[in-house]
Amino acid sequence: MSNAIETRLAELGVTLPDAAAPAANYVPFVQVGNLLHISGQVSMDASGLVKGKLGDNMDVEAGAAAAKLCAIGLLAQVKAACGGDFTKLKRAVKLTGFVNSTLDFGDQPKVVNGASDFLVEVLGDAGRHARSAVSAASLPFGVAVEIEGIFEIE
Incomplete structure (x- = not known):
């Protein structure tokens, strides 16, 4: 699957x-059996942290773009955990998305779709996963989205 994933990323x-280093006292991933648990990846691009609060100063489209950045971070961690070898990745199992949002904002699932849609776009059916999308009153460093994931590997 390595070449297919690398090829698909290039096409996109x-x-x-590089896989982000932990910002506190935790590890970026833990493997238990054939499940790889990836710590929460915050919305971040080459310019830095993507901050915002959905329902206040950020709309759903921008939030979904921030969630996609989290999914890119998740794949970077998977690649690092697999020693750079995507052939070990079998499928995405579960995502939990946290959306920095106002009390009355209710479109967390639409925001987290940015990550879900991206994983399916890159991995095909192996990118389909179980998921939770929840609101958070605030997130670390004021980021818009944080997503953690579980992946099956060989």
Whole structure:
């Protein structure tokens, strides 16, 4: 699957960043059996953190773009955990998305779709996953979205 994933990312014009180092006392991923648990990846691009609060100063489209950035970070962590070898990745299992949003904002699922849609676009059916999308009153550093994931690997 490695070449297929790398090829698909290139077709989409996506270059994976280096896997982000932990910002506190935790590890970026833990493997238990054939499940790889990836710590929460915050919305971040080459310019830095993508901050905002959905329902206040950020709309759903911008939030979905921030969620896609989190999914890119998740794939970077998967690649690092697999020693750079995407052939070990079998499928996405579960995402939990946290959306920095106002009390009356109710479109968290539409925001997290940015990550879900991206994983399916890159991985095909292996990108389909179980998911939760929840509101958060605030997130670390004021980021718009944070997403953690579970992936099956060989």
